[in-house]
Amino acid sequence: MIARLAVIGVGLIGGSLARALREAGAVGEVVGCGRSLPNLERARELGVIDRFSQDPAEAVVGADMVFLAVPMRAMRGVLETIAPALAPGAVVTDGGSVKGSVVADAGAVFGAPPPFLVPGHPIAGTERSGVEAAFAELYRDRRVILTPVEQTAPEAVDRVEAMWRACGAEVTRMDVSHHDEVLAATSHLPHMLAFGLVDTLARMRENDEIFRYAAGGFRDFTRIASSSPEMWRDICLANREALSAMLGRFSVELADLARLIREEDGDELLALFARAREARDRYIDGVR
Ligand SMILES: NC(=O)C1=CN([C@@H]2O[C@H](COP(=O)(O)OP(=O)(O)OC[C@H]3O[C@@H](n4cnc5c(N)ncnc54)[C@H](O)[C@@H]3O)[C@@H](O)[C@H]2O)C=CC1
Numbered sequence: 231m232i233a234r235l236a237v238i239g240v241g242l243i244g245g246s247l248a249r250a251l252r253e254a255g256a257v258g259e260v261v262g263c264g265r266s267l268p269n270l271e272r273a274r275e276l277g278v279i280d281r282f283s284q285d286p287a288e289a290v291v292g293a294d295m296v297f298l299a300v301p302m303r304a305m306r307g308v309l310e311t312i313a314p315a316l317a318p319g320a321v322v323t324d325g326g327s328v329k330g331s332v333v334a335d336a337g338a339v340f341g342a343p344p345p346f347l348v349p350g351h352p353i354a355g356t357e358r359s360g361v362e363a364a365f366a367e368l369y370r371d372r373r374v375i376l377t378p379v380e381q382t383a384p385e386a387v388d389r390v391e392a393m394w395r396a397c398g399a400e401v402t403r404m405d406v407s408h409h410d411e412v413l414a415a416t417s418h419l420p421h422m423l424a425f426g427l428v429d430t431l432a433r434m435r436e437n438d439e440i441f442r443y444a445a446g447g448f449r450d451f452t453r454i455a456s457s458s459p460e461m462w463r464d465i466c467l468a469n470r471e472a473l474s475a476m477l478g479r480f481s482v483e484l485a486d487l488a489r490l491i492r493e494e495d496g497d498e499l500l501a502l503f504a505r506a507r508e509a510r511d512r513y514i515d516g517v518r
């Protein structure tokens with residue numbers, strides 16, 4: 231289906247796509263590109279890629295599909311570098327967590343978002359990074375959101391959709407700004423809460439003792455605070471408007487909660503917790 235795939239950024243997301251497509255027999259050759267030589271050598275050793283180049287322009291030569299899986303802040307530079315080297319008919323897509331910034335980056339590089347660029351986002355991942363963390367099953371039964379814009383060629387979108395389907399994913403389409411608002415709420419805000427909670431506790435003087443007495447709930451809630459700091463700095467800055475709005479909204483909720491506790495309003499606390507539990511149970515039943 232794909233003759234030559236170029237993966238720019240062979241980490242968790244890029245490496246897992248390469249592994250999944252290989253397992254599905256949906257790709258001929260995989261060319262990797264990244265900044266860390268040991269990571270690229272490891273990727274070749276593991277059979278995730280066939281060969282690599284550290285120059286993105288060289289890596290995309292002759293590729294019919296190009297997947298960008300680099301941190302958000304690196305997207306624009308990569309697009310700039312690969313632009314003159316892309317094969318005619320090549321489709322470019324990405325796995326970045328924010329979509330408005332990718333569309334803006336493409337606009338800045340090409341004058342307008344080009345027809346062959348299909349912005350995308352697999353709603354699947356872990357708190358781990360690098361090719362060692364990549365696995366073929368990551369995208370199985372998970373959602374991938376594509377956010378084509380007016381300029382995007384429908385044939386390019388179809389090819390990217392078929393690629394993700396081959397990995398076992400369910401593909402949906404969404405408007406760019408809606409994507410960024412939804413993900414600010416469901417993914418970016420929870421990561422901020424986990425990082426913020428762990429940082430607050432870590433900075434308390436008696437933190438050694440505090441962490442010793444943390445229960446399972448703390449562990450469950452804070453797993454995502456083990457995620458890559460660079461990746462999350464980039465996501466926050468790339469989605470600053472939607473994320474700031476969500477953080478503002480959540481601050482109001484938190485202040486409200488503090489007030490109910492201070493005022494010993496047990497009835498309202500009970501109502502809030504019951505509402506939240508019901509919503510979470512419905513969500514869990516829905517994904518089961
Ligand atoms: N980790 C996760 O759970 C998810 C991450 N994403 C998005 O996927 C993208 C990649 O994330 P991961 O695979 O987790 O990160 P990762 O850290 O595992 O891999 C990123 C790779 O990009 C390479 N890289 C960095 N700057 C580069 C540049 N200028 N040129 C070429 N290569 C460069 C690094 O060497 C690294 O191998 C990010 O945009 C992230 O927002 C999307 C969904 C889930």
Ligand SMILES: O=C(O)C(=O)Cc1ccc(O)cc1
Nearest residue numbers: 327353354355356357417454
């Ligand atoms: O580790 C987890 O549970 C995640 O939520 C991973 C994740 C991180 C970033 C994304 O854009 C999508 C998924």
